[in-house]
Amino acid sequence: MTAPIEFNLFAPYNKGAALIGSFSNWQEISMKKGEDGYFRATVALEDGIYKYKFRVQSNSWFFAPEQWVDVIDPYATDINGSSGEDNGIVRVKDGERIVDTYLWKHDDKPLPADHKLVIYELHVGDFSGGEDDRHARGKYKHVIEKLDYLCELGINAIELMPIKEYPGNYSWGYNPCYFFATESSYGSTVDLKQLIDECHSRGIRVIMDGIYNHSEASSPLTQIDHDYWYHHSPRDLENNWGPEFNYEHYDKNLDIYPARKFIGDTIRFWITEYHIDGIRYDAARQIANYDFMHWIVQEAKNTAGNKTFYNIAEHIPETTSITNIDGPMDGCWHDSFRHTITVHICGDTFDLESLKDVIDGKRQGFMGTTNLVNYLTNHDHERTMVELANRQIFEDEGFNRAKLAAAILMTSVGVPLIWMGEEFGEYKPKQPESSKIEWSLLGNRLNHNLFEYYKGLIHLRKHNHALYTENIDFIHENLEAKVLAYSRWNEEGSRVVVVANFSANFLRDYHIPNFPCGGTWHEWTGDYHVEAGDDGMITDLGAYEAKVFVWQ
Numbered sequence: 001m002t003a004p005i006e007f008n009l010f011a012p013y014n015k016g017a018a019l020i021g022s023f024s025n026w027q028e029i030s031m032k033k034g035e036d037g038y039f040r041a042t043v044a045l046e047d048g049i050y051k052y053k054f055r056v057q058s059n060s061w062f063f064a065p066e067q068w069v070d071v072i073d074p075y076a077t078d079i080n081g082s083s084g085e086d087n088g089i090v091r092v093k094d095g096e097r098i099v100d101t102y103l104w105k106h107d108d109k110p111l112p113a114d115h116k117l118v119i120y121e122l123h124v125g126d127f128s129g130g131e132d133d134r135h136a137r138g139k140y141k142h143v144i145e146k147l148d149y150l151c152e153l154g155i156n157a158i159e160l161m162p163i164k165e166y167p168g169n170y171s172w173g174y175n176p177c178y179f180f181a182t183e184s185s186y187g188s189t190v191d192l193k194q195l196i197d198e199c200h201s202r203g204i205r206v207i208m209d210g211i212y213n214h215s216e217a218s219s220p221l222t223q224i225d226h227d228y229w230y231h232h233s234p235r236d237l238e239n240n241w242g243p244e245f246n247y248e249h250y251d252k253n254l255d256i257y258p259a260r261k262f263i264g265d266t267i268r269f270w271i272t273e274y275h276i277d278g279i280r281y282d283a284a285r286q287i288a289n290y291d292f293m294h295w296i297v298q299e300a301k302n303t304a305g306n307k308t309f310y311n312i313a314e315h316i317p318e319t320t321s322i323t324n325i326d327g328p329m330d331g332c333w334h335d336s337f338r339h340t341i342t343v344h345i346c347g348d349t350f351d352l353e354s355l356k357d358v359i360d361g362k363r364q365g366f367m368g369t370t371n372l373v374n375y376l377t378n379h380d381h382e383r384t385m386v387e388l389a390n391r392q393i394f395e396d397e398g399f400n401r402a403k404l405a406a407a408i409l410m411t412s413v414g415v416p417l418i419w420m421g422e423e424f425g426e427y428k429p430k431q432p433e434s435s436k437i438e439w440s441l442l443g444n445r446l447n448h449n450l451f452e453y454y455k456g457l458i459h460l461r462k463h464n465h466a467l468y469t470e471n472i473d474f475i476h477e478n479l480e481a482k483v484l485a486y487s488r489w490n491e492e493g494s495r496v497v498v499v500a501n502f503s504a505n506f507l508r509d510y511h512i513p514n515f516p517c518g519g520t521w522h523e524w525t526g527d528y529h530v531e532a533g534d535d536g537m538i539t540d541l542g543a544y545e546a547k548v549f550v551w552q
Contacts, residue, residue: 002329003095005045009054009073011224012037012254019043021052021090025255028055037254047094051080051087055203061232072178074220074262077273078189079165079181099273102193106201111277112156112292114310114330114370115468118410118458119207119417120155121378125170126162126184126436127420134436139168140191144198153423153451154458157205159280161379163192167216168526170434172379173209174241174282175216177264196275206280207310208270212263214242221262229259247292259447260292264299270301278310281329282399283320285315293328313375320364323371334361334372334414341376341408342384344502345401345544346391350482355502359486360472369470372414376405385427400447400544401423403453404500407525407546409487410457411498413470423454453525457548460524464550466494475514481507484542487516495551497521501541510541517551524548 001267007019007025009031017039018028024043031039031054039054054073057066072079076088077099091098116401128146130136143158150158162173165181182192196206215222221245228251233242243281245259270276279300287293297311313322313329318336322329337358357363364420375385382390384405388398402425409416419425421437424447428435441447461467466488475497476485482503488496495516501507513536521530521537525548530539532549539547 001095002044002046003092004042005029005090005095005097006040006042007040007052007054007073008041009056009224010037011039011056012251013225013228014039014059015056015057016068017056018100019052020070020319021050023050023052026234038362045092047092050090050092053087056224058223060223061226063223069223070320071220071223074178074224075180075223075265076178077180077269079178079184087334100193101188102190104193104197104275106197108274109200109203111200111203111205111308117157117310117415118155118461119157119159119373119415120150120153120420121159121161121375121417122420123161123172123379123415124183128437128439131439135434136337136436137185137434138436139185140187140195141322144195147198147202147204150204151202153177153455154462155221155418156203156462157207157277158199159207159278160209162209164211164212167218172432174211176211177216177219179215179219179262180269193274200275205277205310206275207280207312208276209282210267210270210276210279211282212245213283214240214244217242219243229262235288236286237534239283241283244286247287247289252391255475257292260295262374263297267296268303271300271309277304277307278312280312280314280333282314284313284329285317285319286540290328293322296503297328297330297405310370319370320366324365331370331373331415332366333378334358334374336382337361337372337374337412338366338376339412341405342387344388345384345503346387346393347502347544348391350479350481350502352477352479352484355484356474356477359408359411360474362470362472366414369413369468370415372416373407373417374412375417376409376421378417379430381419382430383419383422383426383428385425386429389427396446397544399450400542402450402548403525404448404456404544406454407498407512407548408500410454410461411467411548413472413488413497416461418454424451425450454522460496460548460550464494464496466490466496471538473516475516476512481505481510483510485512489516493551494515497549497551498546499539499541500546501544504543507541508541509538512537512539520552521549522552524550 015032019041031041034160078089086102121174126137129138129142164176169424230243231246312331314333340358469490473487515532515536
């Protein structure tokens with residue numbers, strides 16, 4: 001069957017536009033502009049897959065006035081970039097434009113609430129795939145193959161580093177070019193939907209890393225009418241990664257904010273089309289517009305409907321104003337947590353007050369458990385093992401300190417996040433080139449023990465709901481011995497006490513007074529029972545060791 005298919009391009013102040021495509025042998029089809037600012041053309045097409053582009057008279061200052069340029073549809077949902085000549089792709093089925101024919105199977109599965117999350121951040125290209133080939137590109141299907149591993153670890157959310165189409169074959173994805181298209185080197189739109197569906201079937205939420213501060217310089221909107229959507233020039237040269245969206249610019253003729261309209265459309269599309277469960281907003285400090293952020297978070301939640309949707313800001317350095325009562329976001333990356341814990345497990349310093357500040361973000365002014373996403377490292381930082389190695393701390397000693405860090409991560413107030421490979425001691429330094437995870441490390445005793453340690457702590461977190469609350473008391477601190485102890489509890493009677501030794505000394509028969517109560521406690525990491533009396537507890541503390549006591 002042949003059906004009329006409409007192509008449209010929003011370019012309200014451009015003089016002329018035409019449609020070209022495989023369906024017209026790349027000959028121009030003229031487009032007519034309506035009063036709403038859209039150029040439109042209708043083409044009779046049979047079911048099938050077609051390539052297309054727009055030819056438009058640019059208003060961008062870096063072209064000659066009204067110069068004709070060929071651009072990909074900014075709303076294209078698929079890009080053919082493999083030929084070296086990028087084109088938009090349109091699929092027609094039963095007389096309608098579609099993204100693909102995927103049928104969702106697991107939308108009915110229950111998913112964990114925000115405060116119950118343990119998030120695993122991963123880069124699709126480097127996470128897995130072709131384990132015997134160091135240079136193979138990871139794909140969505142390879143992440144599916146590793147879901148059983150992630151289930152064993154116990155995480156219940158994955159945060160995908162950006163998966164929107166970017167130029168070239170390898171990138172972290174922070175240079176998005178096409179905001180509606182998925183990165184084709186990772187697989188098809190169907191492959192991505194299958195990954196998300198498979199996660200949902202296992203009770204794992206999928207959070208997408210979204211770049212809404214800037215786009216890649218060759219992105220279509222920059223070519224059509226740069227200053228309509230973007231700031232004319234960078235506002236902060238030191239933190240500039242491409243043309244920056246201008247969320248302040250208001251078009252009074254059409255009564256819209258052009259950049260907000262575009263990003264709102266992309267976010268609604270991703271939630272509707274890909275069933276994602278949250279967004280991490282990159283470079284929120286550079287976006288620097290709380291009005292826009294309030295609006296976009298509300299749009300995301302309205303689109304998600306009854307489904308819980310977690311909006312997390314990366315705002316470096318962190319600020320309480322972005323969450324809390326009046327803040328636009330649900331949560332914020334807790335960068336000071338990472339820096340403080342790192343210098344303490346490395347033995348660079350010992351500062352009780354700064355430790356307490358990051359373990360209990362309320363001391364920094366944050367409210368609630370979901371306002372903070374804690375991590376020991378992420379894609380922007382060196383891994384814990386690299387930080388330790390840089391200080392000549394290796395082998396058993398290094399792994400002991402990594403365990404101490406993990407114990408604090410999993411028992412602090414907030415939502416924990418693990419950067420891929422951190423759970424078994426991946427040691428590769430951060431680099432912009434491809435750096436695949438070294439899965440063979442899991443065969444080593446120390447690496448496997450660290451994995452089991454993480455697994456045990458995640459299990460504790462998911463089953464002892466004292467750790468879901470914001471309740472925390474610092475019950476013991478010893479500046480000289482470098483020991484800190486804190487208690488977590490809930491109203492139903494669950495209690496956890498963490499005793500951490502930040503010194504290189506073995507502390508025999510160490511006395512912790514002020515234990516929440518006497519009786520039998522279970523030491524979680526070593527799996528044994530121990531009695532606490534009315535005057536507290538006595539225990540041995542290894543160098544750089546945390547003991548985690550659970551009330552029986």
